[in-house]
Each structure stands twice: as structure tokens, then as C-alpha cells.
Amino acid sequence: MKNIYLVPLILSIFSLAVIAIALQLDTSPEMIVGDSMQARSFPIFLMILKLILIGILTFQFYKNNPKPVALEKYHTWGSMFLFLLFYLLTVYTDMFIGIFVVIFLMSILWGERRIWVAFLTATITPGLVFLLFDYVLKIRFPRGMLMNLYYG
Amino acid sequence: MFEQAISAMASVVVDPYLLGLIFATTILGVIIGVLPGLGATTGAALLLPFTLTMDPVHAIAVLATIYVSATFAGSITAILINTPGTSAAAATTFDGYPLAQKGEAGRALGIAVISSTVGGIFSVLILCFAAPLLARVAYEFRSPEYFALTVFGLSMLASISAGGAVKNLIGGIFGVWLSTIGAERVTGIERFMFGNYELYEGLHFVPIFIGLFAISELLVQSKTVDKIIKTVSMKAVKLPTLEDYKKIWKTILRSCGIGTFIGVLPAEGATVASMIGYSEARRWSKNKKEFGKGSIEGIAGAEAANNAATGGAMVPTMVLGIPGSGTTAIILVGLMVHGLRPGVYLFTEQVEKVYQIFGSMFVANVMFMLMGLYAAKLFARVSLVPTQILWPIVFALSVIGAYAFQGQLLDVWLALIFGVIGFFARRHGFSVAPIAVGLILGEMVETNLQHSLKMFDGAWWMILTQPLALMFLVFAFLGLCGPMIFSWITKQKD
Known part of the structure; x- marks a missing residue:
């Protein structure tokens, strides 16, 4: 077939x-x-x-008789694998640890060669988003290793 | 009524908070529109969770502003780097980029800005007049008419620009099926929940839309990480000259009409409008040979039409609860989340809010004109943000946005799952917009069919005896089979 x-x-x-x-x-x-x-x-x-x-x-x-779709490069499949990693990290550690790790690895996977840029993106983005949602929008995030420390 | 509408629209200008919000959102909308891949729909999906705690008018104003400003801003990158920021700006590349290559990028942007503004303002004015009139007609609608109308809306999915007709209809049906997940509304019987009681009230639109539009786009963009973008240098944006105006005013007016009309049609949007606006501009032009080589009529035709479609698309969204495009589907969700039920009720009980929203769209059109004229060069630089930085940030905003909607992790998983589904759908030529529209219309179709069956004691064919319902069903039939019948007749004649 x-x-x-x-x-x-x-x-x-x-x-x-x-x-x-x-x-x-x-x-x-x-x-x-x-x-x-x-x-x-x-x-x-x-x-x-x-x-x-x-x-x-x-x-x-x-x-x-259309042409079959070409298989994607590793960037796409790797990104999907990172989603799975995010799920595991969120469930077993903390959502923000998951976000940090995925942003960092995704930047590297997609071609960022400067480790410090990837690290800063992975740190600042969730940090700012957390502040916005926690202080301004008053959203409580799911408990995990980091959130337990924060909420007490 | 008229005075109430005018004072409500004017109140936007004297509300400094709302003005500031529209200003900030216009900047954000232009940035979103400029970034390739991040269009109005993705932007609105990402921003929807941020509007949850806002006042309803402010929330919808934010989403509507993103819609109009991002739709315009797609033209900036279309002209400067031959990459449309949004699909609606694809037709702008045909002449915008060639004109920019001739060293007239400023003139091309000036034409795009003025045409977009005229198109946007024209469509808001039509929205102000047409929406209440349509609402009066809709006052007569009962379940059979609403059922037929939603069927018509779904049939229009066949002609959405991306994907083929059959693929779009399959996507639409899949979306309608998704709306059946959860407890059935009349009997309370659980459907496709598999013991997951968080799904009892059905799938919520916000995480699904974030998945379909934002996460799937992220995966699509992962295929373009090696793409090298060539930029065109640009001097300050020039306003079109008097000579230019003389050349394009008819094109702009024509495209305003085309764009607004196409926007009003359920499930049609700015992309279709800009393509037709462009081709009509070419058809009526005296300088057809210039098209494709930097024709200002081509830019005006496409840009006036795509922004005119924004106001047009808001008409069925607010009056009938039938979204005119992917972005209006998200705006519709915003209306629902904030307790603004689209339909006649909105135009009789909450007129002031409705006109404040219209007023906000008007102000947003003026604001993006100023930004387009004075800051386009600055915004164009945003498009150079590396994808390896931009899209991981989009990932973070997507998952937190999906979670923030109801504070449950299931929504995050749903967003990721639907992101992957959306990616595979797009990979095989299925557009995700029909799935979103189907999901929204699904409940309306089923509920109104159930009510109609009860009205007519189970005799479904009695729906056809209702003149308005019959008219919509005939339109739906023509929408689906019209092109085939037409081509068959043409073949017979030949």
C-alpha cells in the first residue's frame, strides 16, 4: 500500500x-x-x-496521486520529544522546572550555539511569566518542588 | 439607539485606561504580525488567558486590537523580507517586495498602511450599521433557522483557503465531534470521557485553540530553522503622493467592499479577501503589466481587502455566534468566557458594550496607522529575532496560558496533544481552522437539531418547511456543490 x-x-x-x-x-x-x-x-x-x-x-x-509528505528533520521530532519530557518533569518535579529545561533544550536543539543566551531565555521567560500570572492575574500554579518552596 | 451607540464609541476615547490598553496591544499586535509564523490567530490564542481577569469590554478590545493590528503588520515583513507575517499578507508580497527591491520600500509601506487603515475603518463602520440590522433579522430565528445557519457556516469551511474542500470538511466534522465529548446536554449521558470527570462539561476552547494554533505552529516552524532571511534596506516611510492616491483610490474602495463582504461570510477570512482583492485590482487595472513587478494598485488591493475583512468577520461572530475566521473564533471564545452571549441579546441588552468594542476597533485602526507610518522600520527589526529564541518563549506562554485558564494541568496536556494533532493535520494538508470552527459550532448544531426535532415531533424534514432555514440549507448545498455543478454546466456548454 x-x-x-x-x-x-x-x-x-x-x-x-x-x-x-x-x-x-x-x-x-x-x-x-x-x-x-x-x-x-x-x-x-x-x-x-x-x-x-x-x-x-x-x-x-x-x-x-499526490506526492508523499517528506519526513521532518530532527528539530521537529526532538521538539515533540521535549513535550514528553515536559510532561514527565511537570508530573514528577515542577511545572517551572519543566518549562526551564524545555526552553533551554529547545533553544539548543533549534540551533542556538550560545549556551548563556539559551540559559538566560530559559530563566527570564518563565520568571517574568510567573510574576505576571502570580502577582497581576493571581493565578496559583500547581504544586511541585519549586512551588512548595514558594507557597510554603 | 443611535445616540447611545455614538456615546459608547466616544467613551473609548475618553477612557485613558482603555486607550492605553489599545495602544499597548497595538504595539504587541504589530510585533506579533511582524514575526513570521506568529499571526493574529496565534497571537490572540496566546493572549486570551491574559484577558481572563479583565473587564469584558477591555478583554474583547484587546483581542480585537490584536486582530486588526496583526493583520496589518503582516504586510511589513511581506514588503521588506518577502515573508508575509500573516497568511493574509501573502498577496502583498507579489508587488510589495518587488517595489521594495526597486528602492521604494517606504512608498510600498505607505500604500499598505493607508490602504489597511481605510479598509479597517470602512469595515468598522459597516459593522456598526450592519450588525444591529442583522441582529434584528436574527431576532426571528428559532432552532430550525439556527440549525440551518450553523450547517451553512460549516459548509463554508469547504472554501477556506488552506487545504482542500474535502480535507476542510473532514476537519470541520472532527471539530464538531470534539464538541460532543463530555456530558450530553439533554440526557446527561457521558460521551467519550473514559472516566475523566474533568471533561464532564466538555472540552474547553482555550487550551484546544492554544494547541491547534500556537503549539502546532511551533512544530511547523521547527522545519524552518535553517531559513536565511534577506532584508531590504528602507528609508523613512513616505506617504503616498497625490498621484498615487489618484491611482489607487478606486482599488481601495473596491477592495473595501470585497473584503467586508468576504469577511461577513462565515468561515471566510482575511486571507481569501486579500487574494480576491488583489486579483480584482489586477482585473480592473489599466496597468496590468505592472502587477508582479511592484504595482501600488496590487499592494492597495490586497491590503485594503484583508483589513476590511476584519470588521466584516466580526458581524457573524457577534450577531450569530458564527466565527468568520480563526481569530474571530478566539474572539468568540473571549465573548463567551466573559459572559457576553453573542446574538440578539448582545444588541438589545448590552448595546453599550458592543459599541465600545466597535469603538476600540476604530481606535486600533488609527493607532496602527500612526505606528505603521512612523515606526515600521523599528518593527521590521523585530522580525529578525532568532527563531531559536522566539519559539521556546512561545512554548512557555502556551503552556502557562493553557494552565491559567482553569488552573488544571489537564488543559496543558490537552494543549500539547492538540498541538501535535494540529501539526500532523497541517503536515498532511489539513487546515486547523476548520477544526476550531467545528468545535465552536458543534454544540449549536446538535442542540438546535435536538430542539428542532422536538418542535416538529421528530419529523426532521419539517425543518425544510421553514423559509429561512430552507434558504440557509440551499446556500449550504450551493456552497458545497455549486463549484462542481458550475463546472459541469460549463463542460456541457463547451
Whole structure:
């Protein structure tokens, strides 16, 4: 199978999965729903519509034979990996440690050669944003190693 | 009513806090517009969490100012470095950059500034008059009409500039499906929550929009880190001469009309407006050969149209709750978050606030004109901020903004997940704007369909017996199938 058909395939599997899950949803008694729809009906209707459109899209691909999308460089995949790292650091240490590490590594990953510039960006940005949200907008941040020290 | 509107608009000028806010936001908007990749939509998405604690009028004024100023500012980099700051300024590069290369960057920017300002002010005036009139018509709307109208709005996604019609519709349907996550509104049955009770009230727009527009753009920009930008030197910005005005005034007026009309159409926006404004300027021009080589009519046509679309796009957003573009989708969320329910109610119960918002847009147009004329060179330097510094900062603003909306980490994860989804969608030619519009319209479609079915005892075809609803559904059909039917008829004739 050509790579270009991977997208319609994934979209179709997703739509079928949604229909399968929707079919498992509870139904409401007639006296509540009346002449209207059950909760499952609308998502199923949407996914059927989507499957029809996916069929048309596949036909268009077959007719036009578009070029497969080129694979991105390491910057993109590395950035996505940093999102994962951010999740782990936020959950196990602190959101601001996560932001610091991601900004620093992202700057380096994207080509910043001056370590001190990356370090300053990673320090000043979350610092300023924290001050703005904490003092001006009165937002309380999630507890973690740093926030426990700050909030006490 | 008229006096109330005028006094509300005038109150913006005598409110120093609001004026200061618009001034600061205009600067920010121009910076956002100048930075390649960071357009009005991304800027508004990033700024939305900052407006949460503001007064509703101030909050919407901030978002609307970002919208108009960033839309204009995209032209600065389009002219100076051949890189449109926003997609709406893409048509400006056709003639703006060639004119700049001839050593007339100042003249090109002057034309862009004046055309954008005239376009923006024209559309705000139309907004002031058209919105209340449309609101009166909308007063007659019931569920069948609203259902048909939202279907029409969704059908217009097919013609959004980026992506193909089918891909946009798939994106729109995906967005509508996202709106079904959470407890169903009539029966309370949980849908697609997988035991996560933070999703009981559904997906909130703010983190999703931050993900779709800001985070996905970050990933898209990661592909351009090696790009080298060539700048054009520029002397002080010159105002167009009398001779120039004579040459472009008809083009500006035409583009004002085109831009406002296209902006009013649901789901159409400044990008489409600028392209059509440009092509119409070329069609009607006596100097067609100059186009592509530095025609001032080309710059005026594109710039007047894209800024005229901003006011036009606010009409369906505020009157019908149907966003006219990605940025107005965010403004609509801003309205909802601040308890300003779009629709007739807004124009009957909160007229003063509405006109203060319109007044703010008017003031913002004047402010960006002054900034464009006197500080464009300075702002152009901002575009040289290295991407390896800019985008990590955008990451920090995105995650903290997503968290600040409700103070829950789930929103941060949602923003990141939808950022990745948005990136993969764009990677394969799907635009993210239809997903956002679908998410907003999803609830309206389902709720109004349910109410209509109850009204007609389950007989869905009775919706077609309502004249206005039928009209919108016919429009939707024509919007979807019109181009195919038209090309078939043309083929038959040939």
C-alpha cells in the first residue's frame, strides 16, 4: 500500500472506533428523549459523514496521486520529544522546572550555539511569566518542588 | 439607539485606561504580525488567558486590537523580507517586495498602511450599521433557522483557503465531534470521557485553540530553522503622493467592499479577501503589466481587502455566534468566557458594550496607522529575532496560558496533544481552522437539531418547511456543490 493512503486509513479506523464506542453509550428513556435524538446518534451520524468524505478523499488521492509528505528533520521530532519530557518533569518535579529545561533544550536543539543566551531565555521567560500570572492575574500554579518552596 | 451607540464609541476615547490598553496591544499586535509564523490567530490564542481577569469590554478590545493590528503588520515583513507575517499578507508580497527591491520600500509601506487603515475603518463602520440590522433579522430565528445557519457556516469551511474542500470538511466534522465529548446536554449521558470527570462539561476552547494554533505552529516552524532571511534596506516611510492616491483610490474602495463582504461570510477570512482583492485590482487595472513587478494598485488591493475583512468577520461572530475566521473564533471564545452571549441579546441588552468594542476597533485602526507610518522600520527589526529564541518563549506562554485558564494541568496536556494533532493535520494538508470552527459550532448544531426535532415531533424534514432555514440549507448545498455543478454546466456548454 502506498504511503499516501495511510492518512485515509488512520482516519477511517478512528471513525470506526468512535462509532464502536458510541454504540456502547447508554440510552435514555423515551420520556426524556421524546422525539429528539439519543446521545449516541449525533456522533455516529458525524462519523458516517466523515467516512463518506474519507471515501471521496481516497478517490481524489487515487486520481491525483499526490506526492508523499517528506519526513521532518530532527528539530521537529526532538521538539515533540521535549513535550514528553515536559510532561514527565511537570508530573514528577515542577511545572517551572519543566518549562526551564524545555526552553533551554529547545533553544539548543533549534540551533542556538550560545549556551548563556539559551540559559538566560530559559530563566527570564518563565520568571517574568510567573510574576505576571502570580502577582497581576493571581493565578496559583500547581504544586511541585519549586512551588512548595514558594507557597510554603 | 443611535445616540447611545455614538456615546459608547466616544467613551473609548475618553477612557485613558482603555486607550492605553489599545495602544499597548497595538504595539504587541504589530510585533506579533511582524514575526513570521506568529499571526493574529496565534497571537490572540496566546493572549486570551491574559484577558481572563479583565473587564469584558477591555478583554474583547484587546483581542480585537490584536486582530486588526496583526493583520496589518503582516504586510511589513511581506514588503521588506518577502515573508508575509500573516497568511493574509501573502498577496502583498507579489508587488510589495518587488517595489521594495526597486528602492521604494517606504512608498510600498505607505500604500499598505493607508490602504489597511481605510479598509479597517470602512469595515468598522459597516459593522456598526450592519450588525444591529442583522441582529434584528436574527431576532426571528428559532432552532430550525439556527440549525440551518450553523450547517451553512460549516459548509463554508469547504472554501477556506488552506487545504482542500474535502480535507476542510473532514476537519470541520472532527471539530464538531470534539464538541460532543463530555456530558450530553439533554440526557446527561457521558460521551467519550473514559472516566475523566474533568471533561464532564466538555472540552474547553482555550487550551484546544492554544494547541491547534500556537503549539502546532511551533512544530511547523521547527522545519524552518535553517531559513536565511534577506532584508531590504528602507528609508523613512513616505506617504503616498497625490498621484498615487489618484491611482489607487478606486482599488481601495473596491477592495473595501470585497473584503467586508468576504469577511461577513462565515468561515471566510482575511486571507481569501486579500487574494480576491488583489486579483480584482489586477482585473480592473489599466496597468496590468505592472502587477508582479511592484504595482501600488496590487499592494492597495490586497491590503485594503484583508483589513476590511476584519470588521466584516466580526458581524457573524457577534450577531450569530458564527466565527468568520480563526481569530474571530478566539474572539468568540473571549465573548463567551466573559459572559457576553453573542446574538440578539448582545444588541438589545448590552448595546453599550458592543459599541465600545466597535469603538476600540476604530481606535486600533488609527493607532496602527500612526505606528505603521512612523515606526515600521523599528518593527521590521523585530522580525529578525532568532527563531531559536522566539519559539521556546512561545512554548512557555502556551503552556502557562493553557494552565491559567482553569488552573488544571489537564488543559496543558490537552494543549500539547492538540498541538501535535494540529501539526500532523497541517503536515498532511489539513487546515486547523476548520477544526476550531467545528468545535465552536458543534454544540449549536446538535442542540438546535435536538430542539428542532422536538418542535416538529421528530419529523426532521419539517425543518425544510421553514423559509429561512430552507434558504440557509440551499446556500449550504450551493456552497458545497455549486463549484462542481458550475463546472459541469460549463463542460456541457463547451
